[in-house]
Amino acid sequence: MLGPKQEAQGALFYEFSIEDHVPQDHLLRSIDRFVDLTEIRAYLAEFYSHTGRPSVDPELLIRMLLVGYCFGIRSERRLCEEVHLNLAYRWFCRLDLSDRVPDHSTFSKNRHGRFRDSELLRHLFETTVARCITEGLVSGQRMAVDASLIEADANKQKSTPKEDWDASAINATDAPRAVREYLDTLDEAAFGAASEVQPKFTSHSDPASQWTAARKGPAFFSYSDNYLIDTDHGVILDVEPTRSIRQAEVGSTKTMLTRVKDKFGLVPDWMIADTAYGSGPMLGWLVDRKIDPYIPVIDKAGRPDGTWTRTDFDWDAENDQYICPEGHALKQFRRNYSDPNRGPTGKG
Structure with missing residues (x-):
């Protein structure tokens, strides 16, 4: 028998629990058991003013960012919309049905201001690594290093060829934020000082990004996210962003190994990497520190002109x-x- 037509009817009172509407096998439930953000407020206390309106809880912002990372939501505007609509996201962010979701501009202000100045994201990362070490998931004896390409939000049509690019002619006062950040990184080993070779094209909106064809396909602007991994359980011990060129990626390995030694006292017995890390200076640097390199040596004996080697x-x-x-x-x-x-x- 055909039932009655479903029509929306307003009720005066509702008995509703978000807890009851989030499945027990939901991914966020598994993550929530291990998320400990109780130290954030104390860590950021000195970066807030003692006067003015109350701020948005920084723990809420970090939980929302975790939702975005776990479910591939790259847009902050869309992230706010999804948290507003999705009950599981609200539950993970400790928001009730009547609680207001922060505006997307709040993320931009905090990410480029308070979070960056305080290095909060690195503090959270290193806290997580320390917890993995405590739980016995990291031996620190066997490590590997590699880089992943991250495509930059930059258009080739709005770029300048290397023969026409002159960084000294840029007015830092009137330049966009991305360009000012580029000027600040020209002397950093991971970016401007990584190599004297100028890229084929330089983006106007994101000049610190690197024009690369590393994927053996159409070239694009990108960055490299470099990982130092403990191979016992695949735990990432450190990360370092660089331009997508070999010199910068190899240099980041030294930075990450030095940092995990100073922070956690970890020095590996051996290191695994691909041929890109097999240069003489890099191999010598590892051997000097009693780290056995399991890395193919870069062979430059071959001749491209067909003559004998x-x-x-x-x-x-x-x-x-x-x-x-x-x-x-x-x-x-x-x-x-x-x-x-x-x-x-x-x-x-």
């Missing part, structure tokens, strides 16, 4: 000479000079 020659130990692929001996002198001044110099 040193590996193509065979060593003839009996006659103390090399033999070329065509069977001829590689001689030090082609002929004996009657005039010694015409022969090779003492340096060969």
Whole structure:
């Protein structure tokens, strides 16, 4: 039998519990058991004024950011809308049905101001790593390092070729925030000072980003998020952002290893990485610190012009000479000079 038509009817009173409407197997329930943000207010106390209107609870902002990271919500405006509508998000953020969700502009003010000045996000990260160490999830003996590309929100159509780019001509007073930040990082090893090579294009809106084709496809503006990982349980011990160039990524490894040693007293027995980290200076730096590198060495013996490389020659130990692929001996002198001044110099 066809039932009655469903129509919305307002009620004077509701008995409603968000707790009862969040499934027990929901991802946020699993995360909530391990989230401890009780120290945030004390950590940020000196960054708030003693007068004025009461601020938005910083723990609420961090919980909302965690929701965004876990569910891939990159827009702060959309994050606020989703938390407003989703009961599970409200439950995780400790918001009741009648509680107002902060405006999206609050995130921008705090992320680029109070959170950055206090290094709150790094404090939370290192607190989590310390907890993993306490729980026995980190041995600190076996580590790996790698970088992930993060595409920058920059358009190639609004960029300048390297031959036309002049950073000294930028007026820092009138420049956008991203450009001012770029000027501030020109001397940092992870960004401007990582390499003297200028990128093919420089973005107007985000000049600190790197023009790269590292994915073997169409080039784009990006950053690199570098990870130092304890391989026992896959725990990330440290992170460091850089431009997407090899010199900066390799340099970040030294920064991260030094930081985990100073912060947690961890020095690995060996390190795993791909060929990009196999340069002589990097391998020497690891060996000097008694860290065994399990890293392929960068081989530059190959020649792009098709000529023979040193590996193509065979060593003839009996006659103390090399033999070329065509069977001829590689001689030090082609002929004996009657005039010694015409022969090779003492340096060969």
